[in-house]
Amino acid sequence: GQNIDQPTEMTATEGAIVQINCTYQTSGFNGLFWYQQHAGEAPTFLSYNVLDGLEEKGRFSSFLSRSKGYSYLLLKELQMKDSASYLCAVMDSNYQLIWGAGTKLIIKP
Amino acid sequence: GAVVSQHPSWVICKSGTSVKIECRSLDFQATTMFWYRQFPKQSLMLMATSNEGSKATYEQGVEKDKFLINHASLTLSTLTVTSAHPEDSSFYICSARPTLAGVTDTQYFGPGTRLTVL
Numbered sequence: 145g146q147n148i149d150q151p152t153e154m155t156a157t158e159g160a161i162v163q164i165n166c167t168y169q170t171s172g173f174n175g176l177f178w179y180q181q182h183a184g185e186a187p188t189f190l191s192y193n194v195l196d197g198l199e200e201k202g203r204f205s206s207f208l209s210r211s212k213g214y215s216y217l218l219l220k221e222l223q224m225k226d227s228a229s230y231l232c233a234v235m236d237s238n239y240q241l242i243w244g245a246g247t248k249l250i251i252k253p
Numbered sequence: 254g255a256v257v258s259q260h261p262s263w264v265i266c267k268s269g270t271s272v273k274i275e276c277r278s279l280d281f282q283a284t285t286m287f288w289y290r291q292f293p294k295q296s297l298m299l300m301a302t303s304n305e306g307s308k309a310t311y312e313q314g315v316e317k318d319k320f321l322i323n324h325a326s327l328t329l330s331t332l333t334v335t336s337a338h339p340e341d342s343s344f345y346i347c348s349a350r351p352t353l354a355g356v357t358d359t360q361y362f363g364p365g366t367r368l369t370v371l
Contacts, residue, residue: 148296175357186346186362187297194357231297239356245296
């Protein structure tokens with residue numbers, strides 16, 4: 145079956161750096177997405193990786209290793225507003241998104 | 254750009270009644286829209302894929318007669334929960350893929366509708 149794994153919850157300190165990991169096993173691969181979702185709100189797009197390597201976008205970076213079925217989202221200079229759930233989603237061979245359960249990130253002052 | 258709205262944002266209804274949720278792409282056309290539901294602390298679950306002018310494609314286990322989807326225009330899709338029951342209480346989220354976007358481009362999500370069935 146298809147499976148996306150990410151930690152349920154992480155805690156980090158304001159101003160610090162945090163890495164949220166995602167491993168996947170899917171039927172085919174057409175890219176991996178990261179979304180941010182604040183409580184009670186819809187997800188917002190953060191990044192898309194389809195080739196191996198690191199994509200940097202401001203304070204957020206996303207890494208992909210297709211051979212390892214692994215990705216991470218790196219958040220730098222953490223701010224209180226970064227407290228949210230971070231969803232990893234993989235697009236399979238049918239171009240359907242397979243979603244992880246999300247990682248709840250708690251930022252402490 | 255790429256704004257998707259949903260209406261209503263929250264609704265409370267009695268068991269047995271029907272509820273319609275609208276999803277609109279405000280500044281782009283969307284041939285394809287998606288309907289998800291999300292239970293607390295759980296992942297998004299795709300319910301159905303809606304294509305303008307044709308019947309929706311439902312995921313396994315989703316009752317098409319209970320969750321009626323209509324995608325009558327390139328900017329509007331509706332989800333009607335018929336004969337709602339308390340177990341249908343959930344957060345319903347729609348997303349839209351711009352018509353000119355590639356299939357691997359991101360979907361744009363609406364703000365969600367919180368449905369509570371008493």
